[in-house]
Amino acid sequence: MHTTLLELEVRNHPGTMSHITGLFARRAFNLEAILCVPLGTGATSRILLLVADEPRLEQVEKQLAKLHDVLSVRQRADLSPDLFRLLDDGWQAGATKPASAATAATAAG
Amino acid sequence: MTINGAQILTTLLERQGIKIVAGLPGGPILPFYDALKSSSIEHVLVRHEQGAGFIAQGMARTTGKAAVCLASSGPGATNLVTAVADAYLDSIPMVAITAQVPQSLIGTDAFQEVDTYGLMIPITKHNFLVRSPAELLEVIPLAFSIAESGRQGPVSVDIPKDVLTGTLELGEWPEPGRPEKAPAIADDQIKELAALITKARHPIIYLGGGVISANASALAHELTRRIQAPIVSTLMALGAIPPDEPLYMGMLGMHGSKATNFLLEETDLLIAIGARFDDRATGKAAEFCPTATIVHIDIDRAEIGKIKQPFLSLHGDANEILGKLLATLPAQQRPDWVRRTLELKAAHDLRMPSAAEDPLHPLGFCRTLASLIPSDSIVTTDVGQHQMWIAQAYPVRHPRGLLTAGGLGSMGFGLPAAIGASLAAPGKRVVCITGDGSIMMNIQELATLAELDLPVAIIIMNNAHLGLVRQQQELFYGQRYHACKFASKPDFAAIARGFGIRGVRIDPNDDPLAQIQRELARPGPVLIDMPIVEGAKVLPMVPPGAANRVMICEPEKAECSC
Numbered sequence: 001m002h003t004t005l006l007e008l009e010v011r012n013h014p015g016t017m018s019h020i021t022g023l024f025a026r027r028a029f030n031l032e033a034i035l036c037v038p039l040g041t042g043a044t045s046r047i048l049l050l051v052a053d054e055p056r057l058e059q060v061e062k063q064l065a066k067l068h069d070v071l072s073v074r075q076r077a078d079l080s081p082d083l084f085r086l087l088d089d090g091w092q093a094g095a096t097k098p099a100s101a102a103t104a105a106t107a108a109g
Numbered sequence: 110m111t112i113n114g115a116q117i118l119t120t121l122l123e124r125q126g127i128k129i130v131a132g133l134p135g136g137p138i139l140p141f142y143d144a145l146k147s148s149s150i151e152h153v154l155v156r157h158e159q160g161a162g163f164i165a166q167g168m169a170r171t172t173g174k175a176a177v178c179l180a181s182s183g184p185g186a187t188n189l190v191t192a193v194a195d196a197y198l199d200s201i202p203m204v205a206i207t208a209q210v211p212q213s214l215i216g217t218d219a220f221q222e223v224d225t226y227g228l229m230i231p232i233t234k235h236n237f238l239v240r241s242p243a244e245l246l247e248v249i250p251l252a253f254s255i256a257e258s259g260r261q262g263p264v265s266v267d268i269p270k271d272v273l274t275g276t277l278e279l280g281e282w283p284e285p286g287r288p289e290k291a292p293a294i295a296d297d298q299i300k301e302l303a304a305l306i307t308k309a310r311h312p313i314i315y316l317g318g319g320v321i322s323a324n325a326s327a328l329a330h331e332l333t334r335r336i337q338a339p340i341v342s343t344l345m346a347l348g349a350i351p352p353d354e355p356l357y358m359g360m361l362g363m364h365g366s367k368a369t370n371f372l373l374e375e376t377d378l379l380i381a382i383g384a385r386f387d388d389r390a391t392g393k394a395a396e397f398c399p400t401a402t403i404v405h406i407d408i409d410r411a412e413i414g415k416i417k418q419p420f421l422s423l424h425g426d427a428n429e430i431l432g433k434l435l436a437t438l439p440a441q442q443r444p445d446w447v448r449r450t451l452e453l454k455a456a457h458d459l460r461m462p463s464a465a466e467d468p469l470h471p472l473g474f475c476r477t478l479a480s481l482i483p484s485d486s487i488v489t490t491d492v493g494q495h496q497m498w499i500a501q502a503y504p505v506r507h508p509r510g511l512l513t514a515g516g517l518g519s520m521g522f523g524l525p526a527a528i529g530a531s532l533a534a535p536g537k538r539v540v541c542i543t544g545d546g547s548i549m550m551n552i553q554e555l556a557t558l559a560e561l562d563l564p565v566a567i568i569i570m571n572n573a574h575l576g577l578v579r580q581q582q583e584l585f586y587g588q589r590y591h592a593c594k595f596a597s598k599p600d601f602a603a604i605a606r607g608f609g610i611r612g613v614r615i616d617p618n619d620d621p622l623a624q625i626q627r628e629l630a631r632p633g634p635v636l637i638d639m640p641i642v643e644g645a646k647v648l649p650m651v652p653p654g655a656a657n658r659v660m661i662c663e664p665e666k667a668e669c670s671c
Contacts, residue, residue, distance in 0.1 A: 015226060015238065022230045062411035068235040068255060 003032060004053040005076040005083070006061065011069040012038055012045045019067050020047070029060045033084040044071065050084050114242035115144035115273040118206075121249040122150060122177065125285045129532055131155055131164035132179025136221065138208030140273035141179070153532070153561065156553035158185050160525040162192020163551065165203050167529020170512045171487065173322060175202035175256040175264075176529070182209050183221030186267070187228065191519055193263045194232040198516025199345060200322060202261040204252045205229075211271040212240070229265035236265035242277040253286030260409040261322055291408060291426035298423050299433045302380075302404060305421060306438065309378035309402075311446050312338040315361070317390075318345025318515065319383015319408060320427055326508040328431035329382060330354065335435060337443040338380075339450040341369050343390045344500050345515045346383070352504035356450060362390035363651045364497045367457035370649075370657040372450060373398050382406045383427050386416035387516070392657035406430050459502060460663060468622045469615075471495070471570060471641050475502035478540070478568075481626050486538040487512065487530045491523035491547030494576035497647040499542050521550030524567060528554060531563040538564055538629070545571040545595065555608035558634050566629055567605075567636045572643045573598050580646045584661060605636035614638040 010016050017036065024031040030052035038045045051060060057075075065073045112120075118141055122130070131153040134142045145152055155161040161178040168176035180189045186207040196203045210219040229236040235255050237248045245268070252264040306312055320329050326349035333340040333356050340350055341361040350357045358369040370392075373379075379401040384390070391397040394416050405412070405419035406427055413422040423430050461473040468474070475498045478488075488503060489512040490496040496513055505511040512530055514522035527541035548569055558565055579593040605612030613628055615621045617640055628635050649660035 015230070015236070018227065018230055026231050059411065059415055062413075062415075066409070066411055 001030070002053040003050050003081040004057070005079045005081060006049040006051055006064070007074050007076045008047040008049065008064060009039075009071045010045050010047055011071065012042055013069055016045070016069045019069060020049075020064065023063055023067065024060075027060075027063060029056065030054075035084070035087070048076070048079075048083070050081055110279050111276050112279045113140070113144075113274055113276045114245055114268070115140040117242055117245045117277065117279070118249065118268070118273070119144040119148045119150070120282065121245065121285075123148060124282060125250070125253050126174075127177050129153060129168065130177040130179055131161040131529070133158050133161060133181070133185065134179075135181025135183075135185050135208070137210055137270040138179065138181040138185070138273070140270065141206075141208065141268075153528075153557065155525070156556050157551065158188035159192050159521060160551050160554040160557060162189045162196070162203075162205065163519075163522050163525035164529035164532070164554075164557075165205075166192060166196055166201050166522075167489065167512060167526035167531075168533040169196070169201050169203050169529075170526065171509055171530045171533035173202070173324070173509070175204050175253050175261075176533075177204050177206060180205070180207045181221070182207065182225070183223045185221075186223055186225040190228060190232065191517075191521075193229065193265060195514050195517040195519045195522065196263040197232045197234070199514065200261050200318060201263065202256040203263040204256055205233075205263055205265045207265065207267050208273065209238070209267045209269040212269045213271070215269065225265070225267040229267070232263070233265045234262035237267065239266060239268045239272050242272055242275045245272070246283050250283050250286035254288065255286075257286070257288040259289065259291065260319070260407075260412075291429060292424055294423060294425045294430055294433060296433075298421070299430070299437060301421055302423065302434060303438050305378060305402065305404060306336055306338075306380070307441065310443070311376050312336060312378040312380060312443075313373060313376040313398075313401075314338055314340040315343075315379055315381045315384050316340065316346035316349050317343045317382065317384025320346050320349050321383075321508045323383060323408065323427035324508075325382070325427040325431050326350065328428060328435060331435055332431060333357070335438060336441045337447055339372060339446075341365070341373065343384055343387065343515070344513060347500060348505035348508045348510040351506060356447065358450070358454065360500050362387075362392060362657060363653075364501060364647050364649065365657070366459060366501070367649055367660055367662060368453040370651070370660060371457070372453050374400075374658055375449070376401045378402050378404065380404045380406070381419070382431070383408070385412045391416065392651045392655055392659075396656035396658075461502070464622060468620075469617055469639060469641055471498045471645050472502045474570070474639075474641075475499050475542070476504070477622065478542075479504050479506070481622070481629055482538050482540060486510070486540060487527075487534060489513065489523045489527040489530060489539065489541045491541070491543040491550075492518045492520045493544045493547055494572075494580065494645070494647050495542050495544045495547075495570040497577075498570075501647070520547040523547060524551050524558070525554045527565045527567070528558055528561065528563060531565050532561070536564070538566070540629075541565060541567045543567060543569050544576060545569055545573055545598075545601070546575045548601065552604065555605060555610055555636070559609040562633055564632065565634045567634075568625070569601055569636070569638045570641045571601070571638055572641050572645070574643060576645075577647065579644070580650075583644075583646070584650070585652065601636060601638040611635040612638070615640065
């Protein structure tokens with residue numbers, strides 16, 4: 001499957017991740033991986049989503065943009081989907097720990 | 110001033126202009142009910158929380174403003190869920206306030222604890238779990254603002270009991286929540302739309318519920334006259350265009366008229382306004398309006414291109430867009446297209462016997478109903494055959510004149526929605542048209558109606574069946590009827606009397622319309638149990654998944670196609 005990355009800036013509420021992952025589940029969009037990093041004081045977070053690069057991607061972006069806690073949505077075609085694999089390889093090997101503030105979760109998280 | 114969360118909530122609702130709330134209390138929400146007792150806000154005590162949700166919807170659908178329903182934690186909240194989901198599918202502004210177990214008990218599977226926050230996520234525009242009394246000051250105005258902004262919808266606010274009892278030194282009250290301004294429309298988009306319309310030979314205007322919520326009905330009507338284009342309506346837009354407009358083609362889609370669905374095959378420009386290309390309207394989407402260039406006007410950007418990719422889209426408020434368009438658009442003549450429209454309309458008019466021949470013919474009765482009630486009446490329906498007969502034949506004479514559960518199709522909507530409509534429009538005649546299946550789903554609200562003594566008439570089109578299920582089994586399951594016929598036939602008139610409401614059963618052999626008219630002329634609530642013929646169908650019908658040109662029509666079971 002061809003994948004691409006979406007970058008979101010979100011309000012950092014306890015329910016924000018549920019809203020985002022729930023949206024993917026109920027609209028039957030593909031979500032392969034998530035990376036979420038709190039920004040600055042922690043009022044907002046940046047989220048990277050690894051998603052299927054399909055015609056419905058535009059609809060995914062529009063639906064994400066409608067979520068109240070999602071402040072911005074943009075495609076990051078400049079980033080390689082390998083980023084997540086490298087991240088995983090890194091911490092599995094214990095060689096390069098992921099940035100301490102970063103948390104990664106699967107779509108179920 | 111020291112004030113607790115419950116008092117904060119009460120005052121914020123008062124400042125928001127809320128006059129009536131509907132709900133049913135339980136343990137965790139009692140601090141709020143304690144504060145509500147000394148408030149100017151009237152509380153309508155329902156018998157099931159779903160009733161509270163639909164009463165709030167009835168108020169919201171009548172006024173266009175967000176209405177409030179209340180429930181306690183656990184089962185109270187889960188009972189609200191259907192009404193909230195229904196509001197979401199039909200874009201109805203509503204704020205659903207639920208209480209939650211105290212924060213110290215959240216996550217312990219405490220008594221009557223349920224994850225209301227989680228339940229509400231997929232069925233609301235947005236939802237909140239309030240964590241402190243101070244947060245209420247931000248969340249409550251924001252909840253109303255979200256519910257009423259852009260594409261309207263429900264917002265859920267879940268409040269743990271300790272937030273209601275917790276106190277705060279209050280400084281200033283926040284401003285009440287107001288709808289945000291719609292995005293501005295660029296003049297060149299209006300110009301492009303005007304050019305497309307001017308160039309089109311066979312334009313059709315396709316209205317959805319958004320035209321009602323944008324208060325754009327009058328301008329949509331003006332557009333039809335200005336450009337001499339026929340205009341079609343979804344279930345949710347019925348009432349936007351007066352039924353006597355010659356170019357008005359009524360409902361499209363699964364139970365739309367033949368003329369309307371045929372005409373849509375011929376359009377070269379489809380102007381969708383506040384419509385979402387729902388499958389009940391479009392049939393097989395790929396074959397909907399096959400020769401048309403599509404223009405889509407919508408306040409929700411995500412609706413644009415969701416089902417059909419438009420050639421031109423205008424993201425904004427329909428009233429504003431139509432106002433700008435009409436300011437630049439000269440009158441146009443399309444004599445051939447108008448002739449073709451009127452010819453199809455005449456050829457495929459709804460067929461029904463006259464009231465003299467068969468006064469209780471389902472379709473005929475829905476048409477006759479208009480002559481039995483004042484023109485400013487509000488009709489609510491439940492879900493099923495009676496709903497579609499009303500949609501096909503009852504002439505809805507003004508926007509918000511028909512309240513119906515369109516998207517979610519929730520049986521049980523009609524009675525509580527009628528109560529809500531009557532509360533929001535005091536003195537108006539409200540009629541709930543329902544079926545013997547649907548009425549049972551919120552029949553307990555007859556008790557609420559009896560207490561309120563509102564001018565709500567409930568007319569049950571009684572065929573002792575889940576009629577639309579029977580119809581599908583007849584047409585698509587080889588007449589293998591199963592679980593669609595009710596073995597017992599309750600005496601609905603006696604049930605109404607048991608609740609303290611006038612109840613009558615119509616004798617079909619003794620001038621039934623006169624009996625109904627007599628009952629409708631008397632003040633106060635009434636339940637009218639009206640027998641209709643078993644086995645009557647809603648036709649035409651596009652089989653689910655088929656293109657709209659494939660309609661099952663009279664004579665029954667023969668397929669007709671253009």
